[in-house]
Amino acid sequence: MARKFLYFVAFCTVVFIGGRLALAFYPEQLTRLSFTPGGQFEAQPDLAANAYANPDLWFARPGMSGSNPVQWQPEGFRPDPVPVDAAVFFVHPTTYLKKAHWNGPLDDPDAxxxxxxxxxxxxSVFGAAREVWAPRYRQATFGAFVTDAPEARQAQDLAYRDVALAFDAFVAAQPADRPIVLAGHSQGSFILKRLVAEKVAGTPLAQRIAAAYIIGWLVDTRRDLPSMGLPACDRPEQSGCVISYLSFTDNADTAMMRDAYERFAGKSDAAGAASYLCSNPLTGGIGGNAPAARNPGGIVPDAKFEQARLTAALVGASCAADGTLRIGSGPDMGPFVLPGGNYHVYDYALYWQALRQDFARRVAAWQTRR
Structure with a gap:
């Protein structure tokens, strides 16, 4: 069951890169066959210590030539009058779906x-920031998330090492008094949880974290938050805390998603069942309900995610007992809504303006508490 949820994510991405497959429910065996590499893990050396001094290893960073994707804005958006004085480190989701390698080569054109x-x-939610850094990395192929093979863990470890190296370069470039915001989606958030636990928790850097947006991957309040050393954001003006949610329609069956998390997290040593964090992007707190009228604007993109219109009151937000975020019956967002009421691809898009405001508010809170 766990792998069926992950197949849904893979299906969406495959469609996105042009593989117009029929919308159908595929069995677990076909999922593994379609996405899991058949060869052995290819051990690769770590990138050079100064590798991320190369601008080509970044999707976004200060001083880059050409258009900066972070500065993209939807139709109907009024630009922020004042920049947010913070540096953002953003880790993108899985975009390598091929079976040729366990890790996506940096020169793969599709990825x-x-x-x-x-x-x-x-x-682009963080486009008002003083700086946004988004590294390219040798991401684990999607197949690494639908198998128990040891090669999968090796692939995930390689991806993590690249991101950790990029993070070191990012931190080294920041003034000591500038707040830092961490953000990711899907595989990016999977990596960020480990990065916060290993490189931020218990260090002076933890005091500089204005917020961590671990969106599109589950965060267990009993298991993950203690190792990350950061609390959940339980009020809108709080800083130094974690925001996490996954978007589903009200009638979605999320059991597959929860099972998928357990595959990678292992059995909990904490007392009781897992308790997943459901941040409400419309209230800035944990749990609760907010009607669509409180949504200042989500974005409805075109089929290529090149243009979009900012749409007020797009969806509401309600946290269910299983720790997932429910969005009502779900709007028409185009061809990439996953089967079963799963809006994973649109976790950011549904609440684009609300997240932008949340980001600015938490950075301001961090600056006030200093």
């Missing part, structure tokens, strides 16, 4: 093209 689109669609 790079779709990565650019994903940064534009998601990281």
């Amino acid at each position: 790079r093209r779709i990565g650019q689109v994903m940064v534009r669609a998601n990281a």
Whole structure:
């Protein structure tokens, strides 16, 4: 069951890169066959210590030539009058779906093209920031998330090492008094949970975190938050905390998603069942209900995620007992809504303006508490 949820995510991405498959419910065996590499893991050396000094290893960073995807804005949006004095580190989701390798090569043209689109669609939420850095990395192929093979863990570890190296370069470039915001989606958030636990928790850097947007991957309040060393954001003016949610329609069956998380997290040593964080992007707190009227604007993109219109009151937000975010019956967002009422691809888009406001508010709160 867990792999069926992950197949849904893969299906959406495959459609996105041009593979117009029939919308159908495929069995677990076909999922593995379609996406899991058949060869052995290819051990690769770590990138050079100064690799991320190369601008080509970034989708976005200060001083880049050409158009910056983070500065994309939807139709109907009024630009922010004052920049938010913070630096954002954004990790993009999976865009490599091929079976040729366990990790996407940095020169793969499809993964790079779709990565650019994903940064534009998601990281543009942070476009008002003083700086946004979004690294390219040797991401684990989607097949690494639908198998128990040891190669899958090796692929995920390689992806993590690249992102950790990029993060070191990002931090080194920041003034010591500038707040930092961490953000990711899907595989990007999967990596960020580990990065916060290993490189931020218990260090002076933790005091500089204005917020961590771990969106599109589950965060267990009993298991993950203690290791990350950051609390959940339980009020809108709070800083130094974690925001996390996954978007589903009201009638969606989310059991597959929860099972998928357990595959990678393992059995909990904490007392009781897992308790997943459901941040409400319309209230800035945990749980609760907010009607669509409180949504200042989601974006409805075109089929290529190149243009979009900012649409007020697009969806509401209600946290269910299973820790998922429910959005009502779900709007028509185009061809990439996943079967079963899963709006994973649109986690950021549904609440684009609300997240933009949330980001500015939490950075302001961090600056006030200093």
